Amino acid sequence: VTQSPVCRSYSHPQHDQTLFEERYLRYISPLGKGNFGSVELCRYDPLGDNTGELVAVKKLQSNKQSNLEDFQKEVNTLHVLHCDYIVKYKGVCYSMGRLSMSLVMEYLPYGSLIGYLEKNKHNINTRRMLLFASQICKGMEYLQSLRYVHRDLAARNILVASETLVKIADFGLTKVIPHNKDYYRVTQPGESPIFWYAPESITESRFSQKSDVWSFGVVLHEIFSYCDISFNPKRLYMQEIGHNVLGTSISVHLANLLKGNWRLPPPLNCPPKVRLLCAVETVVFSEYFLIFAIVSKSDLWRNDFLIC
Numbered sequence: 001v002t003q004s005p006v007c008r009s010y011s012h013p014q015h016d017q018t019l020f021e022e023r024y025l026r027y028i029s030p031l032g033k034g035n036f037g038s039v040e041l042c043r044y045d046p047l048g049d050n051t052g053e054l055v056a057v058k059k060l061q062s063n064k065q066s067n068l069e070d071f072q073k074e075v076n077t078l079h080v081l082h083c084d085y086i087v088k089y090k091g092v093c094y095s096m097g098r099l100s101m102s103l104v105m106e107y108l109p110y111g112s113l114i115g116y117l118e119k120n121k122h123n124i125n126t127r128r129m130l131l132f133a134s135q136i137c138k139g140m141e142y143l144q145s146l147r148y149v150h151r152d153l154a155a156r157n158i159l160v161a162s163e164t165l166v167k168i169a170d171f172g173l174t175k176v177i178p179h180n181k182d183y184y185r186v187t188q189p190g191e192s193p194i195f196w197y198a199p200e201s202i203t204e205s206r207f208s209q210k211s212d213v214w215s216f217g218v219v220l221h222e223i224f225s226y227c228d229i230s231f232n233p234k235r236l237y238m239q240e241i242g243h244n245v246l247g248t249s250i251s252v253h254l255a256n257l258l259k260g261n262w263r264l265p266p267p268l269n270c271p272p273k274v275r276l277l278c279a280v281e282t283v284v285f286s287e288y289f290l291i292f293a294i295v296s297k298s299d300l301w302r303n304d305f306l307i308c
């Protein structure tokens, strides 16, 4: 009997964080780069006989105090998230006498959607794409139930656990919305993934559940483009903006493009029903609406949500 998917909004009383001893963490290979750190495949092998489990270890990039504080926040965030559609926290590993730390997570064998969709495009149909999209919605609905905004929802941060399961990863930019507000304003926007940003995030550094909904729309575009590099959102926007603009003003050009109602072109072979729904007035992460909600009275109304 398959267990029904689980997303628990309470977290069991956690004692201390599960500690992994550095001496048993055997490096195997690089897996990728996230916010504030690189991710490596390791085997945690205390018996030393290669029977230990494979884990994904995110190492803090630099020992700058601010990065260490942000990294600790990422660890604390992942630690309390218990959902089948969010990558699982396993523990932490301290090194250099607690001066540095690593985040130990479950290893997902198929990597991110970016490589997986492009590599398997010939045997992934619309049904499987919509299954992945609905799982991202459920993970995001769980995140929203805890008042988190992810702020970096993109196909590169969606990991493939199996042919029928994807999970949200990389909580390096995740913030909690204060109880007296419905958005989070970022003071020092670092390296920002602006091509996945909602208009208000670009112009006012304002992030909310609705801005995550916008980013989900860009992820939908990536999924239905099979994450083909030539249809990458950044490339499509830059083609429209023009490559000869200077760094700082790219976000100004992007904001004006969106304000002028220019939108990403519908992905090639995008099923008419999905294209129609992409143009829907709003999208909410809700398990009642399989993937797209048409009109809903929830406060996630986006009347500018026209990704395609």
Ligand SMILES: N#CCCn1cc(-c2nc(Nc3ccc(C4CCNCC4)cc3)nc3c2CCN3)cn1
Binding pocket: 030, 031, 032, 033, 034, 035, 039, 056, 058, 087, 105, 106, 107, 108, 109, 110, 111, 112, 115, 156, 157, 159, 169, 170, 171
């Ligand atoms: N955070 C964040 C974003 C950055 N990021 C996260 C991971 C990650 N990757 C995996 N698994 C993984 C990754 C790549 C491959 C292959 C793909 C083909 N080419 C060779 C490598 C295989 C399996 N499992 C994870 C994670 C985090 C938790 N569990 C990697 N980058």
